[in-house]
Amino acid sequence: MLQAAIIDLDGTLVDTLGDFSAALAGTLAELGWPAVPKETIEGFIGKGTEHLLRTTLAHVGAPASLYEPAWDAYHRIYPTINGRHSQVYPGVAEGVAQLRAAGLRLACLTNKPTEFARELLRAKGLAGAFELVFGGDAFERKKPDPLPLLKTCAALGTLPAQTLMVGDSSNDAAAARAAGCPVVLVTYGYNHGRPVREVDANGYVDSLVDVLKVL
Ligand SMILES: O=C(O)COP(=O)(O)O
Ligand SMILES: [Mg+2]
Secondary structure (H helix, E strand, C coil), X not given: CCCEEEECCECCCEECHHHHHHHHHHHHHHHCCCCCCHHHHHCCCCCCHHHHHHHHXXXXXXXXXXXXXXXXXXXXXXXXXXXXXXXXCCCHHHHHHHHHHCCCEEEXXXXXXXXXXXXXXXXXXCHHHCCEEEXXXXXXXXXXXXXXXXXXXXXXXXXXXXXXXXXXXXXXXXXXXXXXCCEEXXXXXXXXXXXXXXXXXXXXXCCHXXXXXXX
């Protein structure tokens, strides 16, 4: 019997590729490097900001010494564009409402920095649904490590086996499997550019409204 659901943010609740693209374009422009196409950035999303910045700098051929200035510029620029180039996926508001109506407690767990995540959920009218919001800077390790899921279960006071993970990528699935949480993956997210059905999970859904049906 499920007690709670932990839901990923980027690629699961909100299509944030436009935000990432705008923040990275601004960051690269400040450092004197060209922007990277959205389709390329899509493959870099999901493993947190460090990974995103390092892979983007490597992609344009910039030296690794630009990592710190890039980090500073990105963290200054992102809050100015957060939510402006992103859209809540179809079915999310209804799906989240259904999970709550089924008696599940909800937490949002993302590799995005916690402050960016809270602000985005607020801007998109989703903040009220989540009891807890944890970002990639909340714990010592990020997804795909199981630690963030185990800590979120502990904060909810629920057992991992009774806490469903809903995400869009192999990161979410690997973290869930290692933590002992059941996992459902959405088919419309990023998953590092790979077909999500290749990833081991308990089910796959085209919309959050179908999550409880596939279990
Ligand atoms: O990589 C990120 O910053 C966000 O990724 P997530 O919300 O899918 O965990
Ligand atoms: Mg995601």
